[in-house]
Amino acid sequence: MADDSRPGTRERILDSSAELFRRQGYNGTGVKQIVAAASAPFGSVYHFFPGGKEQLGAEVIRTSGAMYIELFAHIALQADDPLSAIADFFDGAAATLTETDFADACPIATVALEVASTSETLRLATAEVFDSWIDAAGAYLQAAGVAPGRSRALAVSMLSLLEGAFIFCRAGRTTEPLEHARRSAVALIGAELPARP
Amino acid sequence: MADDSRPGTRERILDSSAELFRRQGYNGTGVKQIVAAASAPFGSVYHFFPGGKEQLGAEVIRTSGAMYIELFAHIALQADDPLSAIADFFDGAAATLTETDFADACPIATVALEVASTSETLRLATAEVFDSWIDAAGAYLQAAGVAPGRSRALAVSMLSLLEGAFIFCRAGRTTEPLEHARRSAVALIGAELPARP
């Protein structure tokens, strides 16, 4: 009888790849390192991903992107109001950074910058994910009361603050930039929210 | 008689490396590619940089970082006021992005994310550069009238907006995020500047 509690080989490869790409980037991670981390045979990568490393990368980008939206949704559900939800998300990101010794920030930013000018397939995958984030954040802000014509611009600015702060945090091994970014994001969005009762 | 107008081998290696690291990252750029772009013999890299690729990387990070500060200083000198200087810098970054087919954004961000958890030597170089940027931007904002206790936080937020927008611009091949980030940066800083006559 099979051990259904243990993820299948394909899923383990996906999970290990996501973690390694997030921390070391795409070019800095070898297929051999991936299969070692996943405790999978080398050939399985090419069995499950006939397109090789690039196909694996594209799939990791998309699944990681979807998971990150769900993480925000999860935090937003528990918050009292939209501004607190945003602050909580920034705080959660800072906590993750500290817990992982500043390894885990954005799941796809490193890869996005690496492939932007070198792999059209992977660039498109990152573009789609970022678009989905901006759409989701924009819809969330609009539901919170931001004017429809301003929601997308604010979503982009909020996510830019997050992504930019991630770079400084990882380089300097400090969560201070994320705290400044959080405060600015809240100020920026708070200024375009209808006054609360 | 030597041709003094042509940069020396060492400088050509540094310049080519800076351009390639900026566009493809550190791991995505090979030493062979660098010497080919610099029209330099392979051995020269190890002659001028005995520490190999890592020493070359560290030097590129520091010189690129210093040049980027000078670029901002140059733009700031020509602007009428601080808020225009900031807007001009964002606009210039967008123009560079368009001119280079979305290849040239931040000179060190890709490398910074790649090496943050894999090379302490290079991570420290990126941290020093980012610190110098934050210090310079903070001093500039303070001179413009921002309260001393707020200048660093605003500098970090402004640079985060820039860096984050760069990621989205390169991934999506559009300068739209940079325009939203510019507007947000101006709003954020304008709100903490003393009213103008």
Next chain:
DNA sequence: GTCTATATCTCGATAGAC
């Protein structure tokens, strides 16, 4: 100092036994 040839290693990918 310049340049080439090469050593050594690791990469992504494939073939084929089981």
Next chain:
DNA sequence: GTCTATCGAGATATAGAC
């Protein structure tokens, strides 16, 4: 589907002729 052996190409780095 699992796993190993191996391929050819590319990587970084070094040795040594000029």
